[in-house]
Amino acid sequence: MSVEDVFSLRQGRAVMLAGRIERGRVRCGDEVEIVGPGGGATAHVAGVEEGRAPVDEASAGMNVGVLLRDIAADAVARGQVLAAPGSIAAHTAFTADLTLWSEEQGGADVVSGDRLRFHTRAAAVWGTVVLPQGIEVVRPLHGGEVTVTLEEPVALEHGQRFAFRHHTRAAGCGTVTRLPR
Template sequence: VRDNDKPFLMPIEDVFTISGRGTVVTGRVERGIAKVNEEMEIVGIKDTKKTVITGVEMFKKTLDEARAGDNVGLLLRGVEKEDVIRGQVIAKPGSIKPHTEFEAEIYILTKDEGGRHTPFFKGYRPQFYIKTTDITGEVELPAGVEMVMPGDNVKIKGKLIYPVAMEEGLKFAVREGGHTVGAGVVTKIIK
C-alpha cells in the first residue's frame, strides 16, 4: 500500500555532491509526497536541520515530486555533503523527532533461525538496525529477568548512543557485528 496521505519520510541511504548543483540524498520514500521547493527537515544522529528540496530525480528523469515507494534522489538547498549521513531521514517539518530511549518488544532468533547460540544477560549492547543504519545501544531487561534465551520474546528498554528519528510502531533488527540476531518493534518512546 502506497502511503501518500501521511507526512513525508525518506530514510537516507546515500549522499552525493553534484558539482554546480549541490548535495543529493538517495533513498526509498517510506510515506508521503515531497514536492520541489517544499521545506523539509533532516532528522537524527546530528542536530535537526532545515532544508528545501530543489530537485527530485528518478532513473535519470527529473520529476516535480517524490511519492511513497519511489526510489529517488533529492537535491537539497544549503546542505553540504558533510552535513548529512546514512541513517538520518528527510521528513516533513515537525512530523518525526529524534529519540534515544524507547520501550520495545523483541524476539531473539534461535540458533536454527541463524541467531545466537547462547543467552544474553543484563548490560547486553547490540546494534539496533533502524531504517538504514546500525546504532549501538544498551538493552535493559524487565525486573526479575536475568537472561534472554534464543527463541524468547521479551519487553525491553533500549538506550541508543545517539538519537535517531523514531516513532511508536517502528520495526528494527537487533544485530551483532552485522549479523541479525533478533527483531523488534518500538512500543513506546521514553526520551
Template sequence: SDGQMPQTREHLLLARQVGVQHIVVFVNKVDTIDDPEMLELVEMEMRELLSTYGFDGDNVPVVMGSALCALEGREEEIGVKAIDKLLAAVDEYIPTPQRDLEKPFLMGVEDVFSISGRGTVVTGRVERGNLKKGDEVEIVGLNKTPLKTTVTGIEMFKKELDQAMAGDNCGILLRGIKRDDIKRGMVIAKTGTISAHTKFLASMYILTKEEGGRHSGFGEHYRPQLFIRTGDVTVVLTF
C-alpha cells in the same frame, strides 16, 4: 546443487517475523542437475519447508532455472526463459504494496553525494507521504537538532520530477546543505512531524541456536548492533 542451505531457513523465519506474506522461490543452478526426479524432489522439499514456516507451500510459485545460463545466453529454457518466468511470477503472485500517501513525508537516507554547481543530493526510498519541489523539510537523526532545508530538485531514474511519493526510489537536491551535514541512516521528513529519540520500548524475537541465532544468552546492558531503515547503530538493552 547443494540442497537447502541453513540461510534459507533463516531467511524464511526472518521474513515471517517482519510480516512478509507473499514470496516467490527461484531454485538456481539446475544446469548442474541432470536427473528430473531430483528436481521434483527439490521442489517438494521446498514446498514442505515453506509450509513449515507458515507460507502457502502448495501455491507459492517455484521457478527452476540457472542464473549463469541466463547471463551466458545458453540453454534458453533454464536460462533467459526461466528469468522471464520468475519476473512474471513476481508480477502475478506478489500484490502491489499499499502506499501510505496520507501521512507526512518521510524518507530514510541511503546515500549522499555532491553535484558540482548544484549542491548536495540524498537518495533513498520514500517510506510515506509525498514531496514536491519547494517543500521545506528537516534532516533528523544523529545530530542534537534537526537541520532545516528546502527541496530544490527531485530526480528518479535520471529524469527530473516535480514530485515523489511513497514507494519511489529517488534523489533529492537540498538547498544550503553540505555533504558532511548528512549521513546514511538519517531521515528526511516534513518539517515538524518527527523528532529523534535516544530511548524506545521494543518487543523482541530472539532467534534460537537452531534458527541460526545466538549460542548463548545475554543480559542487562548488552550492546548489540541495531539496523533500522538505512542506519545501523550500537544500542544498550535494559529490561
C-alpha cells in the same frame, strides 16, 4: 524518506540524497527536516529525480534522489531521515518487544547490559539493553519487553520494526512499543 546515500554536487554547494520514500510525497520547494544523528537542520528541496530523470513529484514507494541546496554534504549522512518539519523526532531511548531467533539462526542469550547493534531503516547504531526487574536473561526463540539506550539519536516512531545483531551475528528483531515524551 530514509537516506541511503549522499552525493556532493557542484563543489559542495548542493547535495543529492538517495533513498526510498516511506510515506507522503515530496516536490520542489518543499521544506524538509533532516532527522537523526547530527540532524536538526531544515532545507528546501531544489529538485527530485527518479532513475536520473527529473520528476515534479515523488510519492510513497518510490526510490528517488532529492536535491538540497545550501547545505553541507557532511551535514547529511546515511541513516538519517528527511521528513516534513516536526513530523518525526530522533530518540536515544525506547522500550521495545524483542524476539530472539534460534541459535542456528544466530540467536544468543541476552542479559541486561548487553551491547547490541540496532538496524532501523538505513541506520545502524549501538545500544545497550536493560531487561525488566526480575528477568535475568532472554533466551533464543523467546522474547520480552526491554528498554534500549542508543549511543546516537535515531529517527523512531511507535510501532517501528528493527533488527539487531549480537556478537556480530544477526540475532533477532523487535518493535518499538514506547518512546519518551
